[in-house]
Amino acid sequence: MTAPDPIRVLLADDLILFRRAIAQLIEEEADLEVVGQASNGLLAVEAALALKPDVAVLDVEMPVMDGIEAARRILAALPETRVVMLTVSEDDDHLLEAVRLGVHGYLLKDLAPAELFDLIRAAMRNENPVSPALVGRLLAAVRAGTPPPRPERADAEGPALPQRELDVLRLVADGLSNKEIGVRLSITEGTVKNHVHNALAKLDMDNRIQAATYVVRHGIGLPRRP
Template identity: 40%
Template sequence: MTADHPIRLLLADDQEMVRVGFRMVLDAQPDMTVVGEAGDGAEAVRLTAELHPDIVLMDIRMPRMDGLEATRTIIEADPAVRVLVLTTFDLDEYVHAALRAGAGGFLLKDAGPAELLAGIRAVSSGDAVVAPSATRRLLERFLPHDSAAQAPTDPKLIAALSDREREVLVCVGQGLTNTEIAGKLFLAETTVKTHIGHILTKLGLRDRVQMVITAYDAGLVRPGR
């Protein structure tokens, strides 16, 4: 996005001071604008339908409707909207479910301004994973206890991947960035991006977060590996 077409952001958090802090940072950017604030999930759903933001920064623990239900409702209504979950450093137990509900990734609430801005811009440009190593820790913590919520990946879909694509999928599942994958597999970073695009298409996935979940569901990556 540019100053002429800034990233439109909706802030959803029940703590007003948190929203004020985020707004001060975000509105100071020439390529971002905060179009609204919500104090609970229900208000976030209503304002998303009314204001059509590009990205919703979504807290998890809120009154009336929590961020999980709000995320699911928003994405079901408009899959084009990106939701970035806001979580505490100790990783909310709800975040994994929010990712399954369609959230594009998550930010830690104590992230510095530079990390926050970089994360929003990355998601706006189509890269869903904001903190890959934190995503890995999250899934390692909660996937073993979430078997009832899992939708096992069809082995035939995984079999459709080339050997190199499977290697890349494993690396994404381990929380590696494109740069790290390129170094590990001795590939150009542009080649890694091409493989990721092929994987998303072949498996019918929305983004890198779903790639991580798929790698775990398919048994390609195990906790601690």
């Protein structure tokens, strides 16, 4: 059986040593391949348009053009490319804006290389990985009244979702992967993916992070907070 093509990755970070070190480690993974590197957001956009990578891993803080604006342009021009953001701090103020844009993952730079590789793979599976510390900050902002990632729907409670889809979204909000959710709910990973897909369609949202924050924002299917 022919092995699947490796996931083609574009790396953008202005810290040359960090970027090259990550690139070298990625090249050691049989299913991952670095097809380009960039030192700022503008060069990242240009490289993405030329190379059409499967995943673009962008540092948030870069010169000339920051990672958020680069993500905006890449997502607009290349909807099939998954965009994963890297940040140095869980206090990053760009988190909500990135979620609004529909990025496919948001990770802290202090994670181990193996974790980064697994999360790149997760982005290709549309699992929208987010570092647990950032999930907590995101949901805290939502509960505190920060505007949700997408405009409010006319019906404040949103569309009715089956209890199982709500259960899945709550676990997504806790930062669990599809595999972990399947184990927790005693269902297959494929069934989890179907529930997430159906929930996104009903909520008219782009990714699972947006759906999870919407559920938390409105308390849909959750116990009432005192």
